[in-house]
Structures are given as C-alpha cells and as structure tokens.
Amino acid sequence: MLLLEVISGERLAKPERGKMRVHKISNVNKALDFIASKGVKLVSIGAEEIVDGNVKMTLGMIWTIILRFAIQDISVEETSAKEGLLLWCQRKTAPYKNVNIQNFHISWKDGLGFCALIHRHRPELIDYGKLRKDDPLTNLNTAFDVAEKYLDIPKMLDAEDIVGTARPDEKAIMTYVSSFYHAFSGAQKAETAANRICKVLAVNQENEQLMEDYEKLASDLLEWIRRTIPWLENRAPENTMQAMQQKLEDFRDYRRLHKPPKVQEKCQLEINFNTLQTKLRLSNRPAFMPSEGKMVSDINNAWGGLEQAEKGYEEWLLNEIRRLERLDHLAEKFRQKASIHESWTDGKEAMLQQKDYETATLSEIKALLKKHEAFESDLAAHQDRVEQIAAIAQELNELDYYDSPSVNARCQKICDQWDNLGALTQKRREALERTEKLLETIDQLYLEYAKRAAPFNNWMEGAMEDLQDTFIVHTIEEIQGLTTAHEQFKATLPDADKERQAILGIHNEVSKIVQTYHVNMAGTNPYTTITPHEINGKWEHVRQLVPRRDQALMEEHARQQQNERLRKQFGAQANVIGPWIQTKMEEIGRISIEMHGTLEDQLNHLRQYEKSIVNYKPKIDQLEGDHQQIQEALIFDNKHTNYTMEHIRVGWEQLLTTIARTINEVENQILTRDAKGISQEQMNEFRASFNHFDRGEAEFARIMSIVDPNRLGVVTFQAFIDFMSRETADTDTADQVMASFKILAGDKNYITVDELRRELPPDQAEYCIARMAPYTGRDAVPGALDYMSFSTALYGESDL
Helix, strand or coil: CHHHHHHHCCCCCCCCCCCCHHHHHHHHHHHHHHHHHCCCCCCCCCHHHHHCCCHHHHHHHHHHHHHHHHHCCCEECCEEHHHHHHHHHHHHHCCCCCCCCCCCCHHHCCCHHHHHHHHHHCCCCCCHHHCCCCCHHHHHHHHHHHHHHHCCCCCCCCHHHHHHCCCCCHHHHHHHHHHHHHHCHHHHHHHHHHHHHHHHHHHHHHHHHHHHHHHHHHHHHHHHHHHHHHHHHCCCCCCCHHHHHHHHHHHHHHHHHHHHHHHHHHHHHHHHHHHHHHHHHHCCCCCCCCCCCCCHHHHHHHHHHHHHHHCCHHHHHHHHHHHHHHHHHHHHHHHHHHHHHHHHHCCHHHHHHCCHHHHCCHHHHHHHHHHHHHHHHHHHHCHHHHHHHHHHHHHHHHCCCCCHHHHHHHHHHHHHHHHHHHHHHHHHHHHHHHHHHHHHHHHHHHHHHHHHHHHHHHHHHHHHHHHCCCCCCCCHHHHHHHHHHHHHHHHCHHHHHHHHHHHHHHHHHHHHHHHHHCCCCCCCCCCCCCCHHHHHHHHHHHHHHHHHHHHHHHHHHHHHHHHHHHHHHHHHHHHHHHHHHHHHHHHHHHHHHCCCCCHHHHHHHHHHHHHHHHCCHHHHHHHHHHHHHHHHCCCCCCCCCCCCHHHHHHHHHHHHHHHHHHHHHHHHHHHHHHHHCCCHHHHHHHHHHHHCCCCCHHHHHHHHHHHCCCCCCCCCHHHHHHHHHHHHCCCCCHHHHHHHHHHHCCCCCCEEHHHHHHHCCHHHHHHHHHHCEECCCCCCCCCEEEHHHHHHHHHHHHHC
16 A cells, blocks of 8 residues: 555555454555555455465556556556657667667567667767677666666666576566666656757648659649650550550550559649648648649649540541451451462463464364363353452452552452453364364365275276286186276276365365365374375386386287287197097007917017007107197197197007007916927917906906905916916915925925025025024024924015
C-alpha cells in the first residue's frame, strides 16, 4: 500500500494494523482494489496467494504495478506503453551505428542500445566512438555505472546475466529502459516542442513537394498525351500484314502496358490535387493554383483528346489487317493461279509455232489435228483461270494493294500471252486444215496413180518378160504363131503410151501442188513403190526390147526353115535305111533256119552275106552326119519319118550282131562236131529238133534252167547243142575227177606236190599246186594238198 501511494502520489485507505492473516489479506485486497480502480484488469491474482508468499504471484503483482504506473503512461505519437517506449528507443538510437532496437530482449544484449540512449541525451557522459560491438560486458557495465552515478537510475540488471542468457528477460529490460525514459522526460518536452515546429515546417515542405510533384506529373502526362495523340491519329496504312500486325501489337502494348500507368498517374494527379487543396485549407494556407495549362480541367481536356484519337484506332487497325489479309490472300491466290497458268503455258507457244505439219503424212496430219482439237479444248478450259487471274488483279487494284504494279505487269503478260496463244492456236488450226486438204488431194492423186501404175507396171513387166522370153519352137507354125502374137502386142503400144502419159500426168499434178503450195513432203507415195522414173525406165526398156524381139523371131523363123530342110533330108534317108535293115534281119532269120549243105558251105554263104551288109555302112554313116546336124540344131522330133537315129543304130547293131552270132554259131558247131564226134546227120537232126522244140512243162523247165541259166528268155543254138551233147554222150563229173586224183594219190585223202609233178604234165601240175589248198586232216604230212575241195571247186567254177 505504501509502494502504491509513493508511485501514484495518492493516498490509499488506512491499513489494518493487526498481524493476523485476515488483516494481511484485507490490506492486500485494498492494494488490489486501488490497482483495479486505475483501470488495471487483474487476472488470477488473489490476496491469499500473496499473503501466503507465492513468489510468482507476488512478482506478477509487482510487474502489474510497474506496467501501470511506470510504463503505461508513456506515449509517443499516439502510441502508448510498450509500443510507445519501443518507438521512442528506435527514434533516439536511429543515428547510431550498430544499434537496431526491434524488441526488449536480444536487441539490448551488446549494451550499445543503453549507451546510445545515454549518449543521445548526455553525450559528455560516454565516449561512444570507443565502444566495440564485440565487447558487450564493457558496454553494459559502462551504461549501468553512468546511469547510476549521473542519472540516479539504480542498477536493476546484471551485465553477466544479460550476456549469458540467450533471451534476456523482456519485463526486466522494459522496466529498466522506462527509467531512462522518465529520467530524460525533461529533455522530451524540449524535443516535443522541436517536433511541433518541425511538423509545421514538414507540412509546408510536404505541400510544396506535392505542388512540385503535381506540376511535374502534369507536365509529363501532358507531354505523353501530346506525343501519343499523333501516333493514334496516324491512319497511314502499312503495305504488309506483318507491319500492320506489328502496329496492332504496339497498340495492344499501349493499351495493356503504357496507358494503364498513365491512367493511374492521371487518377493520382487528381487525388494529389484534391489532397493538397484540403491540406492547405486545413492548415489555413491559400489554395494551390497550378501553372497555366496544367489545371486538372486542362489535363482532362487533353485526356479527352487522347481518348478521341484512340477511339476507332483499333477498329481501323483490325479493318486494315482484314484488308491486308484479304489482299495477301488475293495476292497469294493470284500468284498461285498465275504460277499454275504460267506452268501450263510454258512451251505452248513454241509447240503452236512448230511446223511439224510441213513434213507430216496425211495420217500424221489427222493425228495432229485431233491433238490440236484436244489442245483447243484444254485452252478453252483454261479461259476461266485467265479471267479469274484478271478479276483478282482488278480486285487487288481496287483494294489498293501495295504491289499492284508487279501484279498488273504479270497479269498483263498473262493476258497478252493468252491472246497470243489464241492467235497461234487459230493460225495452227488453219495451217493444219490447209495442209490436210492439200495432203488429201495429194493422197487421192497418189491413190489414183497407184491404182493405174500397178497394172501398167505389171503389164510392162509382163511385156518385158514376154519380150525377153527365151522361146523354144520346133516348127514353122510355132514361130509363125509367136510372130503373129508379137505383131498384135506391138499394136497395143500406142494405147499403152497414152496410159503412161496419163499416169505421169497424175504424178506431175502432185509435183505442181507441192511446188505451188510449198508442201514439204514427208515421204513417197504410200500406196505404191513404183516411181515415174521406174515407169519411164521400164517403158524405155520395152521399146528397146521390141526390135530385139523382131530380130529374134526373124532369126528363129530362118532357123526353123533350115531345120525343116534337115528333117526332110534325114527322113528321106531314114525311110530307106530302116526298112532295109528290117528286111535284112528277116533274111538272116530265115537263113539260120533254112541252112543246107555242110557247115563249111553254110559258113561261106554267111560270110558273103555279112560282106554285103558291111558294104551298106557308108549310108549309115551319111545318116549319122545328117543326124548330127539335127542334134546340133536341137531338133527333137521329125514328122517326116517314124525312124529315129537310135532306132537305126540299134537295128544296124542288131543286124551286125545277128550275122556275126550266126556265123559264130556255125563255127562253134564245127568245133563241137569235131570235138564230140558228131556227124553231119546228127547236127542236122539237132537243128531240126531246135527248130521244132516242144517238151512237157516240168521237163521244159529243167532244160530251160540249163540252156538259159541267166533267164534271158532266149536259147541259142550253141547252148542247145551243148545240152544235147551232155544228154547223149558220156561226160566227166566232179566225182570222176576226184576218183582220178585218189588213184594218183595212192588212195590217200590228200596228194603231195611231188606226186602231182610226177603224175601230171608240168603246166597242169603247177596249175593244181597253185590252186589246191593245204590238206588239214589229222593224217596230213608236209606238202599235203586237198584234192577233194579242188575237184569240187573245178565244176563249181565251171557251172558258175
């Protein structure tokens, strides 16, 4: 209660004097009631705990008292208590290096905060410049000692406790610091007065600064508006979409980035102007009058002009972009269609100007015409594109396209080229049609030429073939027939020459057309390979062959007359000789049958007859000479005789052979008669039998195999005599010869060389030795010969 009276300067109710617990509680309650009467709200503090010596409760009670009476009344700039004390400390220590008061605990640990407070009010008490932040104990003790000695502030804190504690006690430091505040309260009053003066001056300075800021901000804003309006009023369009899009982007940057700050500045300017006028009015100062032209109304007017300029700018930009987009689209469309068209027309002029039709055939011309018709259809189909290109170019001009000159130039070039293509197309069609008509005319002439040239050429070739034909005639009639035919042929030559002239005339007409109309013919007549030169050549050849044929027919006629003379000459002789030979052959036949007398008489008679025949030989030779002439003249038939030289030769040779054979038969009969001892009577009998030959079939076949072994169908009298001799006489056989050799060999199966030489004459012995084969039997001796095989071979050879 005494403490509260000292601190508050007020009297409390009288205390209870008793020593009892109740008295103590009553006194403490009186103190608590007083504190509560000062507006302090006591929470959980009861008199009983304090009477009972509860240290924590007691310390809380003391702190409440300190806070209420020592700190609560501190007020700095409308703050109070703790915040006011902290603000006071911050302001007082602000100029001091290494001091940063943010709280009432760790901000004071290094002691510089306490020293700064002392130095600020009593700089002579502390040499602040010598203090170091890294020596907190010295700093704290210096402050505590000086405060106690010179400022009558007791040491409430211990330097070591503060340094050694991570977070010093906030209440203890706040209580100690409040002592400094109260110690320097006198100085605080002076400071308050100074603050009041400063505050007045600050108001003036602030007002002046607001005026300057307004003037600068107004000038800057008006200058920005002045610069921006022309930019917004500029409606000059750009040529390219990119440039216009950049303008739109710049405008959008203006609206998004540049204008909003200026709107803020304008708003702030008005706020500042109003605030300034209010402050001036409240501080009894005259109202602010801006420089001329910088009134808020002036700025609003300028701003209105800005917004007026801005109005429609974006719409203009978008319209321009749309226009450029349309232009770009049209320009691209123009370029695309122009490129396609130019690509299509590339080479077309050269194609239309080529003169391929000059060397083309009719079929090729027709193909070229069809191709040209297809091209004309293609050309017509491209008319729309050309019109589209021209329309697009016109639209680009109307929309004021920046590159219209180049577009117009390109369009003009396309149109000019299109007109030229049309003219060239028409010109080429006319040339093709004209050439077609000419070639059709030529083709008709060619066809007519071919139709007439082919048969005429065939006629000439046939004529040449006939005129050069190597005729073979055998009679005067035949050559006369050829001559008549030749004369008839010659009679047709004038008409043939007229046909030739007509055919050549057709060709000349073609040449005339070619020369007149300058047709460059691609080839020759497609219907024929026969040329006028060839026709003329063959015609000339025919003309040359006609007199040759005349000459050949005349020569052949003379030759046939000569041949006829030779035929008659040969026929006259052959008709005599042939019958003569036939007669002589018949006579010899009769002579051979009717022979009388001895064989020697017959032989003499035959030889006389042969001589008479041989004497006829010169006539045969003369006929041979005539025949040779006929052969040399190549005469193969003769109507004047049935006898050919071959017939005469064969007859003559048969005649000579027959007489010779007949003579030979008689000679052989003589030899046979003499060798076989046949009498003349027997010989006559054999002949009679020969002349009257008649036997049975089997016997006849046997006899014929003997007398006609070669099956010639003819039996000679000599063969018949040999047969009759074998039939009627004893003859040797192979067995008889073999038996004879066996006798000579002494009944051995072989005979030796010595035995043969001993028994036979030398010639016969050597004949046998040379021909006998060596004997090969088991009983053979050196020089043994096989007489058996030899004997058989003798007759075999003879029979053969």
